Amino acid sequence: MNEVTSEEQGDFTVVRLSGEVDLSWSQQVRQAILDALEREAGVGVELSAVSYIDSSGIAALVEGFQNARQNGRRFALVAVSQAVMAVLELARLDRVFPIVADVEAARAV
Amino acid sequence: MTPSTATMLARAAQGDDARAFALLADLSEALAESLDLRQTLTQALNRIADYMEAEAASLFLLDAATGLLECKVCVGPVDLTGLTLSMEQGVVGLAATENAVQIVADAQTDPRVHKRMDAETGFVTRSLLCAPLTTANGPIGVLELINRKSGAPFDATDAGILRLLAAPAALAINNARMARELIEQQRLKREFDLARRLQKSLLPKRRRAGFPLLAVNVPAHEISGDFYDYFDLPDGRIGFVIGDVSGKGLDAALLMTRAASLLRWAGKDGLAPSEWLRRANDELCQTTQDGRFVCALVGYYARASGQVRLAGAGFPPALLHADGDYAEFRSDGPPLGIVADMTFAETMVTLGSGTLYFFSDGVTDVRTGASRLGNAGVRSLIDRYATLPPEVRLRSMVSELRSLKLVDDTTILLLEEPRAHPPQVLLRRSFAAEPERMRNVRADLRHALDAAQVAPELRDRLVLAVDEACCNIIRHAYRDRAGDITLSLRRDGDVLEFELRDSAPSVDPCTVRPRELGECRSGGLGVAIIDQVMDEWLLQPRRGGSGNVLRMIKRCPQPQEDEA
The missing domain is CATH 3.30.565.10 (Histidine kinase-like ATPase, C-terminal domain)
Known part of the structure; x- marks a missing residue:
């Protein structure tokens, strides 16, 4: 099931994605991440249940990361699934994003 | 010095010369709207002659190709239509070369006047007035008036008026010429398109998968001097031709169409390749002029035995790629269409599971930076795509060649037995x-x-x-x-x-x-x-x-x- 949910944990928001992130709804994903960055000082995008991601999904993550950096917010990819990792590696972006194992580690970024 | 146009207009618009202004307006309108310029110019010249009270008037146009002034329209007792003058001849020539009005008050004594016409026609020229037909690109002709009816000579005022009246005529003639050039350009473009379509229609259609020959032709310009062909013989052999006509442009393209049909005609008889070329050469020698010639390579492929028999006429060597190695097969006959009664050597190639490539010299001539692709470049081009199926391979090679600079038409013909497993x-x-x-x-x-x-x-x-x-x-x-x-x-x-x-x-x-x-x-x-x-x-x-x-x-x- 394609789904995006946001969970506020104090000054940190976890944006959870699941399903196949593609062009049909990547705009929604982008908006959810940008909204979370408006609200809180830190955002972790949880990707453990993402079975597929295309370049428009990657673009949403890139935009969130750039936005966070410009505004001095924390940003990390959390619990990245194998499928997403393969695409990040393919795009040579695996060393660009902070990638962490769990939400605790993301708060510390 | 003649009065300026503005002065003349001002003078013409008021007082006695208001008539000149009306005439100018009338002429401008008639010439601008004219559908039959020759007729309108004749009428205009008549009105100008009447207004200026001249005995005769003529309009000369400059032929850019010959540099001669030719009388196109004429009014008066002597018909000069068709008369040509060089730019150096008489007052008319002088008006054109100097792009300025010429007034001759006494024609009998003026050294500028060309006297021969009077001698031939019996007409007596007393006074002359010539105005150039001026455009932005210089004079395109001359308007000439001869003898005022009153007997008085033409003067500076007349010169100014004639200069004014010449302007709309020059404009109308120039517009008509530009329109004609445009039509001519469009006609040429249509003919080029037709030639290109005709050429394409001469090339054989791509056969179904399983046919061992495949070719591609990329013209460097609109029309190509390269060609190729393949056809089945009744005995099961497959004949093929690849060729390249010297020179570029329309006449090379026309020679290409002739050479292509000639080689097909000679090849369908199943003659040995050497005889095939000899026959085509003799035929081409009878009709090809201007130092043009045709390079070609022809051959037969016998599928049963896997043997290729070929002969070349000034064409680059065939290249066999088999098991990772390359072998060149030269057959150095002279190009076709130069000297008759030549003989051509034959070469046998065993195709096996290899691929035989035939490249027109456009391929090796492809520019890579400052140097040419050359033989080594062609081999590494093949290497890069060798594992791909033939169609994709040719397509990939062509797209790489296109990314370099094509200086010549480029044609590749490929001969290879299809793999046992179809796609x-x-x-x-x-x-x-x-x-x-x-x-x-x-x-x-x-x-x-x-x-x-x-x-x-x-x-x-x-x-x-x-x-x-x-x-x-x-x-x-x-x-x-x-x-x-x-x-x-x-x-x-x-x-x-x-x-x-x-x-x-x-x-x-x-x-x-x-x-x-x-x-x-x-x-x-x-x-x-x-x-x-x-x-x-x-x-x-x-x-x-x-x-x-x-x-x-x-x-x-x-x-x-x-x-x-």
Whole structure:
């Protein structure tokens, strides 16, 4: 099931994605991440249940990361699934994003 | 010095000369609206002669090709129509060369006057007035008045008026000429288009899969001097021809059409290649002039024995690529159409499982920076694509050659026995170009690749690349308008070929380029992914009408079946 949910944990928001992130709804994903960055000082995008991601999904993550950096917010990819990792590696972006194992580690970024 | 145009206009507009102003207006209007310029000019000249009270008037036009002034329209007792004068002759010539009005008060004593006309016609010239027909690009002719009826000579005032009256005539003639040139250019373009279509129609149609010959011709200009041909003989052999006509342009193209039909005609008799060339040479020698000649290579392929018998006439050597090695086969007969009664040597080649390439010299002449591609360049070009099926291989080679600079027409003919296993279609489906459809398309493609025993890691990358390509079609080709995409997946030996067809407006392939990977920005990643995942990809407009075809190639060895 394609789904995006946001969970506020104090000054940190976890944006959870699941399903196949593609062009049909990547705009929604982008908006959810940008909204979370408006609200809180830190955002972790949880990707453990993402079975597929295309370049428009990657673009949403890139935009969130750039936005966070410009505004001095924390940003990390959390619990990245194998499928997403393969695409990040393919795009040579695996060393660009902070990638962490769990939400605790993301708060510390 | 003659009064300025403005002064003349001012003078003409008031007082006695208001009539001149009215005449100028009338003439301008009549000339501007004229559908039959010759008739209108005749009427205009009559009115000018009447107004100026001249006994005779004539209009000369300058022929740019010959540099002569020719009398086109004439009024008066002597008909001068058709008379030509050089620019150096008489007052008319002087008006044109100096691009200035000439007044002759006494023609009998003035040294500028050309006296021969009077002697021949019996007409007595007393006074002359000549005004150039001036355009932005210089004079295009001269308006001449002869003898005032009153007997008084022409004066500066007359000169000014004639200069004024000449202006609308010059304008009308110039416009008519430009219109004629435009029509001529359009006619030439139509003829070039026709010549190009005619040439294309002479080239043989591509045969079904399984036919061993395949060719491609890329003209450097609108029309080509290269040609190729292949045909079946009743005894089962296949005849083939590749040729190159010296020179470029329309006459080279015409020689090409003649040489192509001549070589086909001579080849269909099944003569030995040496005799085939000899016959074509003798025929061409009888009719080819201007130092033009034809380089050609002809041969037969006997499928049963795998033998190729060929003969060349000034054509680059054939190149056999077999088991990773190259062998050149020269056959150095002279080009056709120069000297009759020449003999041509033959060469035998055993094709086996190899590929025989025939390249016109346009291929080795391709520019790579300052140097030519040359023989070594051609071999490494073949190496790069050798494992691809013949059609994809030729296409890839041509697209690489195109990215370099073509200085000449380029033709490649390829001879190769088709592989035992014909291409196999693994998936073919059409779907609406909407992002919501992609989930199902990906699932279908995953299944097809699983069925083809593609390893999961590669499978997922291939699915991603195809998805990216579809999304680009949806967003950048259809621009979110409605339409369909057809996806086909084929296996041809060790190669997987993905093809996406759409009917969106044609996309310029040059605008589709991958970005650098690893860059942290959100746009243009799709093409970079395709470029990274696939071995080759080629975007082309669809033949005949709108639409694009994207072909993506991935080498992927077939899993070995267990012998047990």
